[in-house]
Amino acid sequence: MNTIVKMNIWQFLLVYILLIIVLIIMRRRRINQIKLLFIASIRMTVQLVLAGLVLTYIFENPHPLFTVGYIIAMIGFAIYTVLSRNKGLNRQFKIVVGVSLAVTGLSVIIFFILAVVGVNIFNAQYTIPISGMIMGNAMTGVSLGLKTFNENIRTGRNKIEVLVNLGVTPDKILTPFVNTALETAILPTLNSMLGMGIISLPGMMTGQILSGTLPMTAILYQISIIIAISAVTCMAVFCSLYFGYKTLYNKKNQMHI
Amino acid sequence: MYLFELENVEYLDVIKYPNIKVNKGITTFICGDSGTGKSTLLNLLNTAKSPTKGTVFYLGRMIDEYDTIEHRKQVILVNQSVYLFDMTVRENFYEFYKYRDLDKPDDNTIHKYLKLCIADFNMDALCQNMSGGERQRIFLAICLSFMPKVILLDEPTSALDEKNAGNLISNVKKFCQENSMTLIIVSHSKQLAKQYADDCIELRNGADA
Structure with a gap:
């Protein structure tokens, strides 16, 4: 074996x-x-x-600084990728997206490594690959969420304008757009869970099995990482959009879209 | 006291408005060529936009002092490009009322406003199958049913033939008079203005203040 x-x-x-x-x-x-x-x-x-x-x-x-440096680079690259795929966000929206990705990503990483796996956070062998999976998925999710949100806002410009002119609050107008985008962003992760173990042996599990880990250990890791990925995707997209949409209007409830 | 008053108002260095005064309770037409800032003027009056320079007054107070959401509920702007949900006429009323946190209107109320706007269609008909003119009238009916104090109409007859246009404006004007509502209409049609305007504001390119 x-x-x-x-x-x-x-x-x-x-x-x-x-x-x-x-x-x-x-x-x-x-x-x-x-x-x-x-x-x-x-x-x-x-x-x-x-x-x-x-x-x-x-x-x-091994040195704690290496691990920390690697994670910072990963988060930085994730933020950069999301922002370069979604041009046209205003400055504040960009900051919201960056902070959301960093905070939700780091929280899930720390929780996963310390509580679920139970090793030292500076243990590069665990922290780096797991952070990669978590940040990679958060990045894809936020990218997809923002893309959906921006496209729907663009095609819904007329609806938004009409509702503003009827005295509807920006919150009420924009939250349906946030909800739709959030749903679109987390659906792929949820759907991928359905076929797992039958259609596909997911990457992490495959890797562990190839390198000699017992299948039962490998599936425990796989189940926990999938749940962590769903959680981080949902949290990162939610924070980005929920705090982000508030940058689209000013105190006078005038939209900048 | 004037309902609206503009003092040295400019928008984005492109549009310079004359010092406009709008009286309460009458029908005012805003005329002028394209690009003279007619639609923007309506957006300044309902606070969807703010002037780059100058001041807009509403009932004698600076318009900035009012809560913008409450103001827009009182001063409703009916866009030229209307929006209706892909639902039935009745459901469209419900949906817009939901956005405004209001209880569903009953069928009698809906019927009354549809009739007023010459849009007396089946309430179960789907709006996505209707023509531009029909949609325009249904949307206007929904807006009027909110009973604002001021109603701003941006080219309300752009998709209507002459006869329907005249009837519609005549009905709406009568309704506004009965309910002491102020009506402000942006229109290209000189004939409509001639026939229904109590007051007329002419905007010109590069009009000086």
Whole structure:
């Protein structure tokens, strides 16, 4: 059970053959995303190799500062990605999104590592990969939530204007938009729970099993991380939108959308 | 005392308004070419926008001193591009009343306002299947049923033929007089203004204060 097959570098390179198949299909079907395929594959490879090197170094020279630094970088990158995918937010809205992601992300990470797993928060081997999963999902959720919110606001501009002119409060006008976006953002996570264990063995569990962990231990980790991911997604999207929509109008109840 | 008074009002360096005075309880038409700030003027009167320079007075007090939500309930602006929910006529009344925290109106009330706006359609008909003119009249009926003190109409007849337009304005004017409501109408139609205006404000490009 506990034998881990180490990949030989040449065997590893074989997997890129699969990418060539993707390339051929895209060429044939004239899908104009070949550049993206190259950039994405190269970036993915380089970024992961770098992450591997950095993690190796951190595991060999453990220091609390490394763990903290890694998490800060992760949160920073998550915030940057969300904001660059959602241009056109006002300054205050951006701050709200940043703070929401950082605070909800950190709280769930700390709770998960300290209380659920029960190891030292500075233990890089646990904290870094788990933080990555939590922040990654929070980032996707907030991005999707903001995108839905902004699109609905844009298409609902007329409705918003009409309601303002009838003397309806901005709160009442905008909360339905917040609710719809929140629902859209958390649905994928909830739906993915449905097929788990039947259609797919999720990534974390697969990884643990491949590296020799007993399946029953692996599923405990998987169940808890999925719940943590649902929670962080819901919390981060909720905070971003709930405090964010209040930046869309001023004290005179005039909308800036 | 005037209902509204504008003093040296400018908006975004683009529009300069003359010193406008609007009297209470009458029908005032606002005329002028496109781009003279007719719609913006209505937004200044209902506090959906604030002037960049100058002051707007409402009943003798600076308009900033009023609670904006309460003010907009009293001074309702009926947009040119109306909005109706994809529901029946009756449900649209209910939905807008819900947004305003009011109890559902009964069928008699709904019928009365629909008739007033020459929109006497089946209350169970779906609004998404209606023409622009029909939707415009239903929306106006909903707005009037809120019984504001002032009603601002932005091109209320843009989707109506001449005959319907005349009848509608005539009905609405009569209703406003009976209920001592002030009516302010932005309209392109010189003929409507001639026929129904008690007072007329002409906006010009680059009009000086």
